Amino acid sequence: MIKIVIFEDNILRRSGLKMLLDSMDHMSCVGDFDDCTDIVNHIKKLKPDVILMDINMPNVDGIEGLKLVKNHFPEIKVVMLTVFEEEDKILEAICAKADGYLLKQNSPMKLLDGIQEVMDGGAPMTPSVAKKVLSLFNNSIKKIKGDKIEFTKREKEILKLLVQGYSYKIIASKCFISYATVNKHISNIYAKMQVHSVAAAVSRAIKEGLV
The missing domain is CATH 1.10.10.10 (Winged helix-like DNA-binding domain superfamily/Winged helix DNA-binding domain)
Structure with missing residues (x-):
């Protein structure tokens, strides 16, 4: 069973993700939160295998949450859920060692495949995000x-x-x-x-x- 925690401030999206994950025989949402406040204690208690992390959230956002997770629990996989416009945030997430980057607009099946892929040692990345990342690095990083x-x-x-x-x-x-x-x-x-x-x-x- 793959244990998953969701960090997403949109309650409808968060509820939808939880329902999707709990409908799968081999996946379970063990916790969901609207921001990354007290994330270290949440993760210590819930011990997930994978975290689905929104980037833009109030108070403590996804980038800061990602850094805290990787500092305290480097073995836990973190997949960032992004929108295409968040170019600078995607770059920042790469530098903070996120394990995958998926667009929120992806189909449920692509999200589930991405979770399985990251558990298998891969790095799921929506092709359009990968293309944007390459373009950004080529244009802005020496x-x-x-x-x-x-x-x-x-x-x-x-x-x-x-x-x-x-x-x-x-x-x-x-x-x-x-x-x-x-x-x-x-x-x-x-x-x-x-x-x-x-x-x-x-x-x-x-x-x-x-x-």
């Missing part, structure tokens, strides 16, 4: 110069697909290789980049112009 990481052709191909927001399964299909082989290549990519998550790999790849 590429960092330094020792260039040497990737194999296949590793570079897979890293580029990760940055574009594709899941492990889709990457395997696009590259005509097995899921296990994708995992092996990604482990090698992590080692070379000195990171431990898809979010960190994507963030560094974009910042340093590695793809």
Whole structure:
């Protein structure tokens, strides 16, 4: 059973998400809140596997909530729920090590798939969000110069697909290789980049112009 906590200030959206999650046999909403006030105590008590986090909330917003979660509970997956206009917030969430980024307008099935994907070690990202992130970094962040990481052709191909927001399964299909082989290549990519998550790999790849 995947235990999920929701942070969303819109009560109708929050109630809808809770009903959707509780309708699934393998998922359960164990808590829902309208902002991130006292988030550390909430998470300590509820012990979720995944947090669905709105970005714009009153008092303590989603970015601050994300930072608190990652500081105290780095193993918990946090998927940000965004609207397309929140460009600066999306960038800030990447730097704060969010595990995924999904548009609120997505269908319920895409949201459920995203939760399962993040539990499987992936980094769900709506393609339109991924495209916007790439554009924003290209336009606003100066590429960092330094020792260039040497990737194999296949590793570079897979890293580029990760940055574009594709899941492990889709990457395997696009590259005509097995899921296990994708995992092996990604482990090698992590080692070379000195990171431990898809979010960190994507963030560094974009910042340093590695793809």
